Amino acid sequence: MDKSLILALDFTDKKEVFQFLNRFEDEKLFVKVGMELFYQEGPSIIYDLKEKGHDIFLDLKLHDIPNTVKGAMKGLARLGCDLVNVHAAGGKEMMEAALEGLEAGTPAGKNRPSCIAVTQLTSTSEEQMQEEQLIRVPMEESVLHYAALTKKAGLDGVVCSTFEAKSIRQLLGYSFLSVVPGIRLQLDDIQDQKRVATPAYAKSEGASAIVVGRPITKSSNPLEKYIEFKQSWEGAHQ
Numbered sequence: 001m002d003k004s005l006i007l008a009l010d011f012t013d014k015k016e017v018f019q020f021l022n023r024f025e026d027e028k029l030f031v032k033v034g035m036e037l038f039y040q041e042g043p044s045i046i047y048d049l050k051e052k053g054h055d056i057f058l059d060l061k062l063h064d065i066p067n068t069v070k071g072a073m074k075g076l077a078r079l080g081c082d083l084v085n086v087h088a089a090g091g092k093e094m095m096e097a098a099l100e101g102l103e104a105g106t107p108a109g110k111n112r113p114s115c116i117a118v119t120q121l122t123s124t125s126e127e128q129m130q131e132e133q134l135i136r137v138p139m140e141e142s143v144l145h146y147a148a149l150t151k152k153a154g155l156d157g158v159v160c161s162t163f164e165a166k167s168i169r170q171l172l173g174y175s176f177l178s179v180v181p182g183i184r185l186q187l188d189d190i191q192d193q194k195r196v197a198t199p200a201y202a203k204s205e206g207a208s209a210i211v212v213g214r215p216i217t218k219s220s221n222p223l224e225k226y227i228e229f230k231q232s233w234e235g236a237h238q
């Protein structure tokens with residue numbers, strides 16, 4: 001299975017998800033289940049996608065006190081997803097608690113899900129970050145700060161934009177994951193995303209994987225569009 005393109009299944013229910021996935025026939029995908037779908041369907045959507053052989057990023061972006069996050073992660077570890085996440089802004093202690101929960105909840109003989117932390121959302125511009133969060137440093141500095149904190153807490157990587165991926169790799173090493181949403185082909189509508197790049201550029205800047213949703217899910221030909229995104233990624237060098 002190609003793990004470099006994570007397909008965001010931002011649908012309202014299971015019926016929509018499986019109608020959409022039918023277009024991909026038997027292809028095994030790396031899919032992302034976010035809040036919209038998980039809050040409607042609960043754990044059964046994870047079991048159903050697993051049964052079809054897909055890898056799963058459960059993108060719930062946990063951010064709460066350490067004890068609550070630990071308990072939640074203990075439960076999520078039992079679902080069998082491959083990747084989960086938190087907000088780095090929850091702090092080092094919260095991220096360490098997330099890992100403890102995952103380790104405690106992972107069934108014997110199974111690998112614990114990888115865990116990454118959101119640094120700054122790709123829908124946030126530097127200006128918004130500075131004005132709304134009162135973070136008075138450049139975007140790259142804030143993202144690198146959160147990425148270093150995430151590594152100190154023992155997590156496996158971060159969610160960031162293309163524009164910080166290279167510095168993260170230089171500072172924190174090749175094996176620390178940078179999962180990058182905010183991905184569009186040249187003529188795509190960027191919608192609510194602010195820090196946006198093509199798959200080829202994300203790869204050339206050192207992204208470990210990209211996340212793509214609406215440009216594929218809302219396309220009149222999703223399979224063709226998925227292939228275009230993959231070709232853009234595969235055509236670039238890291």
Ligand SMILES: O=c1ccn([C@@H]2O[C@H](COP(=O)(O)O)[C@@H](O)[C@H]2O)c(=O)[nH]1
Nearest residue numbers: 008034120121122181182211212213214
């Ligand atoms: O910083 C972040 C973190 C998560 N996301 C998620 O990725 C997809 C992107 O969807 P598009 O339709 O390709 O914009 C979406 O599920 C977000 O929740 C992100 O965009 N940025």
